[in-house]
Each structure stands twice: as structure tokens, then as C-alpha cells.
Amino acid sequence: MSALRLASLQRVLSLLAGVLVLKVTLAVSLGYVNYLPPNFRSDFLHGREAYFYGGYQGAFYTHIAAGPVALVVGTLLVSERLRRRFPAWHRVLGRVQVANVLLLVVPSGLWMSYYAAAGAVAAVAFASLAVATGACAALGFRSAVQRRFAAHRRWMWRCYLLLFSAVVLRLVVGLATVCGFAPGWFDPLMSWACWLMPLAAYEWLSRATRRTIQLSLPAIEINLRHSPGGNSALRNSTLPSTNAAFIPPM
Numbered sequence: 001m002s003a004l005r006l007a008s009l010q011r012v013l014s015l016l017a018g019v020l021v022l023k024v025t026l027a028v029s030l031g032y033v034n035y036l037p038p039n040f041r042s043d044f045l046h047g048r049e050a051y052f053y054g055g056y057q058g059a060f061y062t063h064i065a066a067g068p069v070a071l072v073v074g075t076l077l078v079s080e081r082l083r084r085r086f087p088a089w090h091r092v093l094g095r096v097q098v099a100n101v102l103l104l105v106v107p108s109g110l111w112m113s114y115y116a117a118a119g120a121v122a123a124v125a126f127a128s129l130a131v132a133t134g135a136c137a138a139l140g141f142r143s144a145v146q147r148r149f150a151a152h153r154r155w156m157w158r159c160y161l162l163l164f165s166a167v168v169l170r171l172v173v174g175l176a177t178v179c180g181f182a183p184g185w186f187d188p189l190m191s192w193a194c195w196l197m198p199l200a201a202y203e204w205l206s207r208a209t210r211r212t213i214q215l216s217l218p219a220i221e222i223n224l225r226h227s228p229g230g231n232s233a234l235r236n237s238t239l240p241s242t243n244a245a246f247i248p249p250m
Helices: 003-034 054-077 080-085 087-113 120-145 149-163 165-178 186-225 231-236
Strands: none
Touching: 003 054, 003 165, 054 080, 054 087, 054 149, 054 165, 080 087, 087 120, 087 149, 120 149, 120 186, 149 165, 149 186, 165 186
8 A cells, every 4th residue: 555545544544533533422412411310211321220329420420521521632632733733732632631531531430330231341341441541641641741752642542542442332332233233242342342452453553663664774774875975864864763653643
């Protein structure tokens, strides 16, 4: 695949991800009519009357408010174009994102995971997802403070993909419902797959990118040595870093 086609494909996938985030955010917002006041005949709240009070109720409302905000802000933050054009806003939104994730999204997600409708396997999956999301946000923030920006981008992409698991889960479960596919093992499986598979794909692409850069460095150096200026051109050039990761352009 040519570089031009690859870049075009990445732009299309980035646009598709943004559209899906907006769609899920809109769907959650429209669903608020079933949550205020709680309608226990609605899909998500069905069967939750017994424990929909106190801590769970607070965690639920916190999660449906903070989660969509984290998705939308995260989509803006991973955009390389917006980061370069508005660096000050990127820093402000980054602090808002980390505070939102660590103080609201993660604690409410942990509390709600105990009551996962798909059982203990799903409860462990969602609790693990919450912990992993918080860890990635914290490590991303620490890397930014230490000015290790390549590591910062990698950690925040991981955080974004973990947040994006809500979109993946809604799409796959919704498609399965439309198709009438509902075996007992499907929901517990998807509670793990919705975040492990995107994360695994990102890690594989990151390793492949670093490997490609490592293999290409000798050829780049040879070309620079034989270019006008020789060693001077090599000293003044900016070679790709072997610490680079797969960071899709948005």
C-alpha cells in the first residue's frame, strides 16, 4: 500500500472514530430521559431497582455525565493537527481530561463494575478496565510533566483506546442484538474483548512501527552520507526516533 493510500485510510478511520464517538455521546444524552427520573423498564436500568440508590446511584449518574465528556475531549486531544495548532488549549484540555478520568470516570466505573449484569466475569473485566484507564492517564500525565512527550502520547493513546471501549461494546452488542445472537457467553466475552483487542492492536502496530524505523535508519544514514555535505548533512538531520510509536494522524 502506498504512503498516500495509507495516509488516506488513516484519515478515514480517524474521521469514522470521531463520528462514532459523537454518535455514542448523542445516544447517551438522548437516553437521559430514561434516567431522570429512573425508568426501570428501560434497557440498561431494567432489573436494577434493588440497588439503584446510594452509592450505585451516585456512581451511575457520575459515569453517564463524565464518560461522554472524556470521550469527546479525548478525541480532541489525540488529534495531532489540533495539538500543533492550539498547543495551549491542548495542555488545558489535557489537565481537564486527566482530572475527569481519575476523579470521576475511574471511581464511578469501579463502583458500577461490582453490579455488572453479565456476572462475575464481566465485573472483573470492567474493574480491570477502570484500573487500566486510570493507570494510563496517570502515567501519561507524569510523562508530560517530565517532558517525555513521546511516552506521553503513547500513554494517552492507550487511555483513549480504553475509553473508546464503550463505543466498541455498544456497536458489537447492538449488532448482535439486531442479529438475534445472544448466547450466554457473549456478553462476558465482549466485556474483555472490547478493550483488550483495541489495546493489543495498538501495541502490535507500535512495535511494528519501531521495528520499521530501526530497519530504515542504516539506509537513511547512508543516503545522508552520500548527499551533498556528507557528514555535515547527517549531523544536521533529524533521524526518526526508535522510541516512536504508532500514532495515527487526526
